Amino acid sequence: MSDKRSPTADLLTTFLVLCTASLGLSSDMCQEDGSDVFNVLDYEVVGDGIRDDSTAFLAAWTAACGAVLDTSTLYIPEGSTFLLNPAKFQGPCMSSSIDVQVYGNIVAPDIMAWTSQNLNNWLIFSNVNGLTVSGNGQIDGQGSNCSRDVCFFDCQALAFRNCNNLQLSGLTHVNGPRSHISVVGSTGLTISNLQITAPKDSPNTDGIDISQSSNVQIHDCIIETGDDCIAMGGGLANINITSVACGPGHGISIGSLGRGGAMDTVEEVHVRNCSFTGTMFGARIKSWQVGSGYARYISFKDITLIAAANPIIIDQFYCTTDKYCTNKLMFKTEAVQVSDVTYDGFYGTSITDNAVKLSCSETVGCTDIVLSNIALTSQYPNHVLSSSCLNAQGTSTAINPVMDCLLP
Numbered sequence: 001m002s003d004k005r006s007p008t009a010d011l012l013t014t015f016l017v018l019c020t021a022s023l024g025l026s027s028d029m030c031q032e033d034g035s036d037v038f039n040v041l042d043y044e045v046v047g048d049g050i051r052d053d054s055t056a057f058l059a060a061w062t063a064a065c066g067a068v069l070d071t072s073t074l075y076i077p078e079g080s081t082f083l084l085n086p087a088k089f090q091g092p093c094m095s096s097s098i099d100v101q102v103y104g105n106i107v108a109p110d111i112m113a114w115t116s117q118n119l120n121n122w123l124i125f126s127n128v129n130g131l132t133v134s135g136n137g138q139i140d141g142q143g144s145n146c147s148r149d150v151c152f153f154d155c156q157a158l159a160f161r162n163c164n165n166l167q168l169s170g171l172t173h174v175n176g177p178r179s180h181i182s183v184v185g186s187t188g189l190t191i192s193n194l195q196i197t198a199p200k201d202s203p204n205t206d207g208i209d210i211s212q213s214s215n216v217q218i219h220d221c222i223i224e225t226g227d228d229c230i231a232m233g234g235g236l237a238n239i240n241i242t243s244v245a246c247g248p249g250h251g252i253s254i255g256s257l258g259r260g261g262a263m264d265t266v267e268e269v270h271v272r273n274c275s276f277t278g279t280m281f282g283a284r285i286k287s288w289q290v291g292s293g294y295a296r297y298i299s300f301k302d303i304t305l306i307a308a309a310n311p312i313i314i315d316q317f318y319c320t321t322d323k324y325c326t327n328k329l330m331f332k333t334e335a336v337q338v339s340d341v342t343y344d345g346f347y348g349t350s351i352t353d354n355a356v357k358l359s360c361s362e363t364v365g366c367t368d369i370v371l372s373n374i375a376l377t378s379q380y381p382n383h384v385l386s387s388s389c390l391n392a393q394g395t396s397t398a399i400n401p402v403m404d405c406l407l408p
């Protein structure tokens with residue numbers, strides 16, 4: 001559609017003809033006078049938010065990914081809304097890095113269109129190293145009507161699989177059918193300056209889910225959803241989460257780990273300067289009974305709570321479905337080991353009277369749990385906060401509520 005072409009498109013066409021003819025290169029390699037920008041407008045998009053543009057996007061992706069360049073850019077301009085059916089942006093790419101610049105808006109089709117195809121993801125980037133996704137565009141998963149009956153599968157809006165050195169920043173993500181962003185199998189990644197929003201009562205709408213990854217930084221995000229703000233699964237190491245404002249939602253979770261007897265490991269997770277506003281949990285570690293592995297070397301520091309329920313919680317008896325709720329059997333007490341967890345500087349208000357809950361298994365327990373500078377008060381007048389403790393050991397200084405099980 002010539003009226004949708006970028007102003008320089010006609011010049012480029014002339015250039016492409018000359019380039020392919022004189023150098024014997026494929027047109028993709030001659031794209032935009034040897035420069036590196038692949039604009040979706042040059043791939044016959046419609047951009048009306050109604051008709052499907054995924055074929056055009058994938059054609060632009062194939063060109064960008066196949067170009068032999070240091071960096072190739074997939075450019076999604078502002079001013080249009082692109083409806084994309086489920087699409088897989090597959091690597092590895094020929095260019096050493098790929099910049100996806102999202103300034104326009106991207107919307108999902110009706111949720112039925114993809115769940116009926118048994119798809120777990122709407123948009124997935126797979127095996128792309130050196131991928132940057134940035135811009136101020138919006139990604140709308142149209143999930144606001146997604147009920148448990150419709151979302152049989154994971155229903156992840158934007159997924160990254162095996163994308164090393166991923167950088168994701170600037171975008172707004174709304175109404176994920178379930179999780180908004182999911183990262184698995186990636187090392188060296190930064191997620192920053194995102195705004196993620198879904199209704200408070202939308203089930204399973206995690207902000208960011210991450211597992212099987214290492215060397216991760218997540219900073220300066222605002223995440224308001226119906227489930228976990230950030231959920232960390234097994235196989236994680238070296239994660240810094242800084243300046244993330246969570247709420248509503250379920251807070252920052254490590255776990256659930258050890259589901260169905262799985263061996264899961266999480267270590268070196270450091271959460272700094274984060275806030276929980278109106279969340280159902282704050283700093284949370286949860287594991288299923290009968291799992292194995294560990295969650296260790298974890299810290300939460302400088303945390304602000306505003307009317308949050310359950311500000312600090314370790315739960316080694318986590319269970320949501322009867323299938324894996326083996327903890328009902330008293331002798332099944334193996335669990336993912338929780339150790340070396342530090343909570344330092346928690347300020348604000350709790351809406352549950354039991355503000356600190358350490359609930360650990362008889363067999364492995366929780367060890368070296370350190371609480372300091374915990375100044376929590378009830379959101380309600382005349383309520384005194386309490387704590388509870390089962391099989392947890394460690395130390396505490398300057399904390400309210402006090403913890404009998406932790407040494408001063």
Ligand SMILES: *[C@@H]1O[C@H](CO)[C@@H](O)[C@H](O)[C@H]1NC(C)=O
Pocket residue numbers: 110142143144145
């Ligand atoms: C949700 O459902 C209502 C009624 O069926 C419909 O009008 C609306 O467009 C749907 N919203 C989304 C985002 O699918």
Ligand SMILES: *[C@@H]1O[C@H](CO)[C@@H](O)[C@H](O)[C@H]1NC(C)=O
Pocket residue numbers: 215216217238239240270
């Ligand atoms: C996390 O922060 C610590 C302390 O500032 C730093 O030493 C470490 O390199 C950071 N890790 C990552 C993955 O950014």
Ligand SMILES: *[C@@H]1O[C@H](CO)[C@@H](O)[C@H](O)[C@H]1NC(C)=O
Pocket residue numbers: 243244245273274275
């Ligand atoms: C703490 O996080 C808030 C956003 O929640 C940010 O505005 C502030 O600059 C951060 N402070 C530091 C010291 O990083």
